[in-house]
Amino acid sequence: MQDSNDTLYNNQKNNKSPQLSELKENTQSNKLIDKKALGKEARHRSKKLPFIQKVQKKLGKNQEPYSELIFNSGAIEKRMVLLRDGVLDKFNIERKGDRHEVGAIFRGKIQNLEPGLKAAFVDVGQEKNAFLHYWDIIPASNDNSIEIVKSNKSKKQLSQEKISLKHIPDIYPIGSEILVQITKGQIGNKGPRTTTNISLPGRFLVLTPFGGTLGISRKIEDKAERTRLKKILRNMTLPEGMGLIIRTAGEGKKLRYFVRDLEILKKRWQGISDRIKQSKLPSCVYVEPDLIGRTVRDFLTEDVDRIVVDNKETHELILSEVDKISPRSKSKVFHYKDENPIFEQYKVEEQLNQIYQRNVPLPSGGEIVIEETEALISIDVNTGSHRNSEKDGKNFILAVNLEAAKEIARQIRLRNIGGLIIVDFIDMKAKKDRDTVFRKMKREVESDRAKTHLLPISNFGIMQMTRQRHSESHASNLFSGCPYCQSRGKIKSIRTVTIDIQRRVLQNLKEIRNREGIEDEIHLKVTLHPRCLSQIKEDAQVLLDIERNYGARLSFAPNPAFHIESFEIIQIKN
Numbered sequence: 173m174q175d176s177n178d179t180l181y182n183n184q185k186n187n188k189s190p191q192l193s194e195l196k197e198n199t200q201s202n203k204l205i206d207k208k209a210l211g212k213e214a215r216h217r218s219k220k221l222p223f224i225q226k227v228q229k230k231l232g233k234n235q236e237p238y239s240e241l242i243f244n245s246g247a248i249e250k251r252m253v254l255l256r257d258g259v260l261d262k263f264n265i266e267r268k269g270d271r272h273e274v275g276a277i278f279r280g281k282i283q284n285l286e287p288g289l290k291a292a293f294v295d296v297g298q299e300k301n302a303f304l305h306y307w308d309i310i311p312a313s314n315d316n317s318i319e320i321v322k323s324n325k326s327k328k329q330l331s332q333e334k335i336s337l338k339h340i341p342d343i344y345p346i347g348s349e350i351l352v353q354i355t356k357g358q359i360g361n362k363g364p365r366t367t368t369n370i371s372l373p374g375r376f377l378v379l380t381p382f383g384g385t386l387g388i389s390r391k392i393e394d395k396a397e398r399t400r401l402k403k404i405l406r407n408m409t410l411p412e413g414m415g416l417i418i419r420t421a422g423e424g425k426k427l428r429y430f431v432r433d434l435e436i437l438k439k440r441w442q443g444i445s446d447r448i449k450q451s452k453l454p455s456c457v458y459v460e461p462d463l464i465g466r467t468v469r470d471f472l473t474e475d476v477d478r479i480v481v482d483n484k485e486t487h488e489l490i491l492s493e494v495d496k497i498s499p500r501s502k503s504k505v506f507h508y509k510d511e512n513p514i515f516e517q518y519k520v521e522e523q524l525n526q527i528y529q530r531n532v533p534l535p536s537g538g539e540i541v542i543e544e545t546e547a548l549i550s551i552d553v554n555t556g557s558h559r560n561s562e563k564d565g566k567n568f569i570l571a572v573n574l575e576a577a578k579e580i581a582r583q584i585r586l587r588n589i590g591g592l593i594i595v596d597f598i599d600m601k602a603k604k605d606r607d608t609v610f611r612k613m614k615r616e617v618e619s620d621r622a623k624t625h626l627l628p629i630s631n632f633g634i635m636q637m638t639r640q641r642h643s644e645s646h647a648s649n650l651f652s653g654c655p656y657c658q659s660r661g662k663i664k665s666i667r668t669v670t671i672d673i674q675r676r677v678l679q680n681l682k683e684i685r686n687r688e689g690i691e692d693e694i695h696l697k698v699t700l701h702p703r704c705l706s707q708i709k710e711d712a713q714v715l716l717d718i719e720r721n722y723g724a725r726l727s728f729a730p731n732p733a734f735h736i737e738s739f740e741i742i743q744i745k746n
Contacts (some may be wrong), residue, residue, distance in 0.1 A: 177742050180680045180696070184738040204533045205523055210258030213519070214238045218477065236475045241467065243490070244515050245483035250463050253520050254471060260523040262471070263586050265646065266463035273357035273364055274642045275373075275460035277444060278302070279451055280366075282348050285341055292344065293363075294352055297454040300363035304352060306337045308367035309344065317623070318387040318417055319398075321405045325384035326413040349453060357643040372437050375469055375497050376422035376429055379437040383415020391420045391618065404430060421473055436496075468493040470621070472501060479505045482514040527586045528647060532579060538572045540580055544647060548592040551580055555598060573597045573609045581616030590622060590641025599633040610635065656735065664737050670707045673698060673739050674714065680741055681722040694724045695744040702730040704739070 218238040237257040244251040247268070254262035278296035285292050292309070293301040310332075335343070344350055352366035372379040386405045392398055401418050404427055410416060422430065447457040460466060468490060472479070479494075481487040487507040494501050508514050515521045526532060532540050533556070541552040553576040555569075580595060595613075600606050606629040613635065617624045623640040657663045664672075677696060684694055700708070705728055708715070715726055727744075 177697075177744055179740065179742050181676050181739075181741040184734060184740060203522070203526070204535065205259075205526060207257075207259050207535070210255075210519055212258075214240070214255065214258035239476045239478075240518070241471060241476055241479045242514060242518055242520060243464075243467075243479070243481040243483070243486060244513070244520075245481065245486040250486070251515070252463055252467050253515075253524075254476075255518065255520070258519065260520065260527075260586060261582070263524065263527070263646070264463060264467070265650075271357075272459045272462065273354050275354065276456055277351065277353045277370060277458040278366075278454060278456050279448055280350050280352050280454045282344050282346050282350055285344075285346060287341070290337060292340070292350075294350060294366060295454050296352065296364075296366075297456065298364075300358060302352060302354065302364045302366045303362070304350075304366045304368070306340045308355075308365075308369065309340055309350075310335050310337070317390050319390055320385050320387045321402050322386040323384065324386060324410055324412060324414060324416075329382070329384045329413055351448070356641060359641070359644050372440055373419070373469070374433045374437045376419055376425055377433045377437060378417040378419060379434070379441060380415035380417065381441050382413065383417075384413055385415045386410075386417070387415075388418045389420045389422075392418075392423045394423070397423055408434065410434075424474075433497075464489055465493055469497065472498065477504065480508050480514065480518075481505070482508040527583065528651070532583060534572070534575050534579060536572065536575055538576065540576050540583070542583060542587075542589075544589065544645065548594055549584075549589050551593065551595045553580075553595070553597050569598045569600055570605045570608065573600065573605075574612050577609055577613040578616050581613065581620070584617075584639060585620050585622075587645055587647060588643070589645045589647075590639040593637045593639060595635040595637065597629060597633040597635065600629070606633075613637075666703055666707045666736070669701075669704050669737055669739070670711065673700065673704070673708070673741075674711070674718070676739075676741060677726065678718065678722075680743075681718070681724055684743065685722070691723070694722070695727070696724060697727045697729065697742045697744050698739060699729045699731050699734070699742070700739040701734045701736045702732055703736060705730045 215238060217240075239261075240255045242253050242255060249265065249267045251266075252262075252264045253260055278294075280294040280296040280302065283293045283295040283301050290306045292304045292306070294304050296302045350368065351370065352368055353370045354364045355367050356365035358364045369383070370381050371383070372381070386408065388398060388401050388405065392401065401422065405416065405418065408416060408430070416434070418430070444458045451457055461469065464486065472494065479490060481490055484507060487505065491502055491505055494505060508517075510517060513521075515524070530541060530543065532542065534540065538556045539554050541554065543550045543552075553573060555572055576597065584593065597609060600609070610626070610629050614626055617626070617637075620639070622642070624637060626637040627635065629635045654661070677698065680696065681694060708728055718724065719726055
């Protein structure tokens, strides 16, 4: 008669994962987005534009695609997408309680100096101290992406140019006050990264209160336009010591736009200066606008044809923000009132689903495979089921790689991934082909607001690139590690689990014999997942041999609630 049971081994997972049989296959994982159909629908919507907008668009130099900013605004979450001819081009999301870290300015205190790291840790009043590299303390050197037009440096700034890294501990000892701005938000266990080179972005300008130089973005390539903008810059009136940069969005804009933008930025800095004087140490003295404010500021350019919002309050808020910077653009803002969800109506949801997938199909049948790891992002280009009729032709590999380069640049932007990125293109023997793909990639990333740096493709078809990372990727924010596979992305095969069970049974039998010195029959009961039980039955002869060799009796019981890797071994005592 059974009087007690001893649990010898239990590797059951703590999570309550669904049964494997209940897991459903994601039918949308590799669905190809029909961009032609999306473009057709977008062109149909463009016919409803006001007459004056239609004329302006037709008179445009490059016949820009039909661009729409779509806002989905809920009580907890706001989402924004930019569609170009109906195709998802940019995506951003913000949830209630999210911190607007990047761009925030803090009045902080030097908490610690690490000469080995050449960095300081700054107490900014948050849970984690901010990281401040010595290079980010000394006055900023000229940015290669900016052409300096005029110097506006004070005598103090000119003397500070002689400061080197070795002077930092003396200038900023532990406990000293310092003004810093967050350039990279907190990622994982790392605190935010900061700089003392403060900048305030506006619609067309960037104000650098301590910059002391006036410059123009090198992305503006037209020589005549650059000459015109230089003249405007030289005539700008700024307090001594301040700096100013004309953004790419300023191309083609009249003087009055810059004058208005500068006044807004100067007032903003005055408000920050007042808060610095009144605030405690440490404290936050400025945060960037929320999703709506940033979107209106950064994306509402002349080539945006419509802004569609599905929430009345958000619609009114956008109108007020647009009125501040571009009153004429208020006619572009529409309130979406249909019952069908706005992202469903504009075919956005199905496009968003794709940016969370590992595999992204290409129109021709190839695919790219994106893997996010702790150290880097790897992207592999595969031919897949390429439908090129000239599959064996010399241009086949080049065509697939060019197609992949365009989609890779888009996916990187949409997923907000950054850091080191390794792209494994299909091997190209000819150097001219590798150069062609490289140039294509460079052109595609030019529209990315995050700074990117690319290295030429190697003989092995590998391209290395870095993308500025301000915050965690969308995948990191929206997804958590899988409790079923313990974030491995894989689970043990059924065969592997059953071998583990047999190994553990043998170990327990040996331990019982050695520990207790008994010669009676040992009864072990194994509880396991039903699918593992089916595999165990195929190993019946092996189990019979174990019973015979060790004087044991083995019994097995299925439990569908078990994780497929989980099992429990109990000794039954009579």
